[in-house]
Amino acid sequence: MMQKARSRLPPGAVPLLGSIVLMFFSVFTGVAIAPIAAEAAGRSSDAGLITGLFAATTVATQLWMPRMLSSRHSPRILHIAFVLLVLSNVPFVAWSESSALLFAGSAARGVGFGVTAVMASLLVVNLAEPSRRGEMMAYFGVAATIPGIAAPALGLYLQAAFGLAVPSVLSAVCAIGGLSIAVTLSLRTGEAQRAGGLLGALRGRSVLLPFLVSGAASAAFGGLISFVPLVLTGPGIESASLFFLGTGIWRALARWQSSRLADRRRPASLLTAGPLLAIPGAVALAAGSGAWFLVAAALLGIGIGIIQNISYLAMLDAVEPHSYGLIATLWNISLDGGVMVGALGLAMLEQAASLTAVLWSLALIFVAGAPLAAMAAGSAPAMSAETQP
CATH class of the missing domain: 1.20.1250.20 (MFS general substrate transporter like domains)
Known part of the structure; x- marks a missing residue:
């Protein structure tokens, strides 16, 4: 009952x-x-x-x-x-x-x-x-x-x-x-509002690090949206439509499961799993073919899904309730601003180098995000009695 x-x-x-x-x-x-x-x-x-x-x-x-x-x-x-x-x-x-x-x-x-x-x-x-x-x-x-x-x-x-x-x-x-x-x-x-506004909220490592991890994942996501349709032009498992369908489903499942798990553990402790799963997914996309694209869709969807929700929960966990509005704003900026910056930046890379360089850069983005996520876990506050189930 x-x-x-x-x-x-x-x-x-x-x-x-x-x-x-x-x-x-x-x-x-x-x-x-x-x-x-x-x-x-x-x-x-x-x-x-x-x-x-x-x-x-x-x-x-x-x-x-x-x-x-x-x-x-x-x-x-x-x-x-x-x-x-x-x-x-x-x-x-x-x-x-x-x-x-x-x-x-x-x-x-x-x-x-x-x-x-x-x-x-x-x-x-x-x-x-x-x-x-x-x-x-x-x-x-x-x-x-x-x-x-x-x-x-x-x-x-x-x-x-x-x-x-x-x-x-x-x-x-x-x-x-x-x-x-x-x-x-x-x-x-x-x-x-609080003293310092958005920039003031980012002065704490427990907020800044998840914000950066979320922004990096969103930049990679912007690259996926922009360039996967140019890479996966074949039928069936080599089509962009199937890739995005798979990525979306796995992302929804990851957001669901990781968020529920965050009620029983410190959210920041779950953040590192996101980039660690996304790295092999990005490699499979850049170097693979055929069924490997399905593997890439699954790993990238799970990794990005974990980062999207857990970064927000980790940032909320680091502040008092009166600052939740600032955190909600920062999180959405990391999502939407990250997608915009990633799409534009990777478009310039594609012009200067090649489409292959863009695909491998997605893996490098997640490689850069992994230590940031690990540092976020180390700097996060312990679970209080209020947040424990």
Whole structure:
């Protein structure tokens, strides 16, 4: 009976997670079709620029999130962000021939996502008792990962079959659904400001090291997204679509299991497993062929999944609750900023060297992250009685 009671989610968790799923589904659907729309309306180079604009506005918005979270109007800011996600689809439905309006829509999507992503990750951990924080992040990890697997594929299929309007309307409907749930929730974001702000929070090794590990893994993930489609061009097990499907499934499973385990152990002690598993996965991708690509997808998915959730839990474990808003902001910056920096940096490497150099550099990124993760485990605080199950 006690075990059954413990497994029950906190009040408000189910609608919050539902809103998060709809938010991510809306964003990933829109991001998938935006490059096609931009290329059709303008030049081929606009396809990359519109994705870059989305990433840049997302990170720029996240830099302002500590100030927004400290405002007594933060619930209203979340609602406005959902409205921006809805409106970001309007140019893709009504003015798809206008490059300027398509870019404006992508920027609006970036601002909306920057706000909703930070607030979602903060609201999830604020719902749970400290001893069940990992469990709530397990649910969050699945809620964030599954749309990333399904939404781009569905969006691209609908675009090919029916044109831009249908997936854009789907994206808008998902955002409206997320908003309709969000307005019913009792939102508790807490404080996000403290002396020194974001940079001040990074002065402690227990926060800085997981932040760097997360950023490195996200940079490698940005490289995977950008260059695996250029490498895996064959059918079946040598196709990029199967690779990303496998990576996504393993990433969701790793985020689920590692987060639940973090309720029984210090989160930072689990972080080293991420890069150690991802290193052979990256090597298998660079040097392998055939079935080795399935091995690469599994190891990279598990390694990145562990890093994504455990880095956040380790950073939260190192601060007091009044700083959770800063940590949620830093974590999201490490994810989205890391993907952006990795994609751009590895693109320059590919231009200067070769695609093979890019693939091997992915392994080197995880090699660099492994000692940082080990140092994070050594500098983490011991589990307190409050966080023990």
